[in-house]
Amino acid sequence: MADQYRKLHIVVFPWLAFGHMLPALNFSFLIARKGHKISFLSTSRNIDRLPKLPPDLEKFVTFVEFSLPRNQNLPENAEAASDIPDEKVKYLQLAYDGLKEPIEEFLQKTSPDWVFHDYVPYWLPSIASKLEINTAFLSTFNASTLGYLGPASNLNGTEDSGRKKVEDFTVKPEWVPFHTAIYPKYFEVVRNAIAITGSEESVADFYRCACCIESCDIIAVRSCFEFEPEWLKLLEELHQKPIIPIGLIPITDEFATSISNNTNASNWSFIKEWLDKQKKGSVVYISFGSEAKLNQADLTEIALGIEFSGFPFFWVLKMKRGDGDNDKIQLPHFFEDRTKDRGMVYTSWAPQLQILNHESVGGFFTHCGWSSIVEALQFGKPMILFPFAGDQPLNSRMLEEKKLGFPVPRDEFDGSFTMNSVSDSLKLIMTGEEGNIYRDRVREMNRVLFDHGVQDHYVENLLAFLQNYKKIQVGISDQRQNS
Known part of the structure; x- marks a missing residue:
């Protein structure tokens, strides 16, 4: 039982968009409230724009600033997706990819227990694996979105997904066994084409996501069984690895106050x-x-x-x-x-x-x-x-x-x-x-x-899993050696 109460050091590294950074930070606050150490990684200007730490969390949460590598196609001081038009987001991704070496140096120096990463840094799970650090894909997407995307082998092109034309994306995927109408319309697929195919300059979002899903140890999904039980079950079948719902991460009064204090x-x-x-x-x-x-x-x-x-x-x-x-x-x-x-x-x-x-x-x-x-x-x-x-x-x-x-x-x-x-x-x-x-x-x-205690239940369940994960893996390895 000792491992269950072991305090963890968790690195959180979200994509440079406020729809990703804010829920990741709110999630970090919830984990820190349980006495665990969080290193929240982002760029200098984004950290300046994020909510400030409540005084009682300052000893548990550390903002770790990195300088975003310059890209000639980005305006000066553009460090978030909201700072640029859609057509320039690919250059922000390239700049973000430039953080690979400093992130690796940070992980090597600090040796955290876990890294929670977003879908963009497709290079991060392999770095962490080399350093024997556990990784979790922190999905700020819900379970139905991940379910529509399908197996990683389909997303990265190693297997034929059957999606060759625009129309192929506008129907229920063949791997979804239940009735649903959760799929995009023709014009929505066309508008998202670069996410599927990528460009000459940048790797496709689908490929990035596939690498993160395929190489991580667990997938932590911003969802819950009360909302998407059938989709969460499907994800386990598709990916054959632990799928851990972390709750909807609703905004607490404290976090709302932190946002307000750092804005107009x-x-x-x-x-x-x-x-x-x-x-x-x-x-x-x-x-x-x-x-x-x-x-x-x-x-x-x-x-x-x-x-x-x-x-x-x-x-x-x-x-x-x-x-x-x-x-x-x-x-x-x-x-x-x-x-x-x-x-x-x-x-x-x-x-x-x-x-x-x-x-x-x-x-x-x-x-x-x-x-x-x-x-x-x-x-x-x-x-x-x-x-x-x-x-x-x-x-x-x-x-x-x-x-x-x-x-x-x-x-x-x-x-x-x-x-x-x-x-x-x-x-x-x-x-x-x-x-x-x-x-x-x-x-x-x-x-x-939003019944009292629902979100806390998911946080406690996640932490229990993280604290016992290495023990579980060692136990499995010992069993294999003895057999």
């Missing part, structure tokens, strides 16, 4: 004053995350749809992605003048957690990032779905399947939509009789997923 949170009083004036459950909160930026055509249709719906709204609108983004977009002429009595457009950082938790907010118009979905469920808000890229289309299908959100209807092939489809979707979720099932399901799921 002084505006919350102004936002709260506006929300306080609105009727309970009447406001549509609109945010498409830290990275997603609308093109002009989509922005115009969404704005007109919001206006035509007649609902009060609070819209956090990203107008550009970093200093290197020269693609200007603008709201329809006089939109803000016409809606000033019932809506607000906010173009800087806004405290999403506090907004979602406000009683005047009745629905969330979202890009379907997994962190945003967890926050919506945490505060019991039904969702209007408008996915962009990455895992977002799969998340959207999952929410549709579970009746937790309703998608804005779009053309299957080009992704086009109209202001009327936006307006109708908002009406359905906010007040429509057909929306009752979504509002009821979100409240039901909120009670199940």
Whole structure:
């Protein structure tokens, strides 16, 4: 039993996107609360932008800063995906790959018990293995997304996945034995093509993910049995290695305070004053995350749809992605003048957690990032779905399947939509009789997923596994030698 209480040193190394860094840091705080040592690795500018450590965790969590190698195709100070347009993310990945040697030196010097890594550093598991350090693929994707991606041998091309044309990606994978509609549409596959094929400059996301899955010791999934039992079981069958759900990692009050203290949170009083004036459950909160930026055509249709719906709204609108983004977009002429009595457009950082938790907010118009979905469920808000890229289309299908959100209807092939489809979707979720099932399901799921102790159970289960892992492996090895 002694091993069960052994304190661990765990390295956490997320991808350079806030949708990955923030849940990884929140996860680190939960582990540190149990008395384990965390080394959180990232680049200097990102660490400056992350929440500060609570005083009582300073002896358990250490931020380890690395200088991001320069890449001539990246703007100066671009260290996160939100700092750059989509087409430059591949150069950020190349710069990230340049951290290979300093990361190896750090691991050799510190000899941690475990490294929890994201899907991008496909080179990291082999380094850790050479140094006899255990590795966990820390999946900030949910189980259904990993299940759709399939076996590592299919992702890295060593076996034929049967996916040769765009249409092959738009159906239920052959390895999924149960009924599901969690797969992307034609236009979503086309928009994600570089993740599948890669480019001349950078390795494909599919290949990166495959290497991480294939070479890690365990897969730690940001999910839970209460939400995706069938998908978690499928992952065990696909990968033949331990699949450890770590819970949804909801934002704690402490972590929310840490975020607010490191951002422009002084505006919350102004936002709260506006929300306080609105009727309970009447406001549509609109945010498409830290990275997603609308093109002009989509922005115009969404704005007109919001206006035509007649609902009060609070819209956090990203107008550009970093200093290197020269693609200007603008709201329809006089939109803000016409809606000033019932809506607000906010173009800087806004405290999403506090907004979602406000009683005047009745629905969330979202890009379907997994962190945003967890926050919506945490505060019991039904969702209007408008996915962009990455895992977002799969998340959207999952929410549709579970009746937790309703998608804005779009053309299957080009992704086009109209202001009327936006307006109708908002009406359905906010007040429509057909929306009752979504509002009821979100409240039901909120009670199940965020019951006191659920998240702590998953953390305790993970730690028990990590603490006993080496003993289990040694036991297996001894058995083989004796047989």
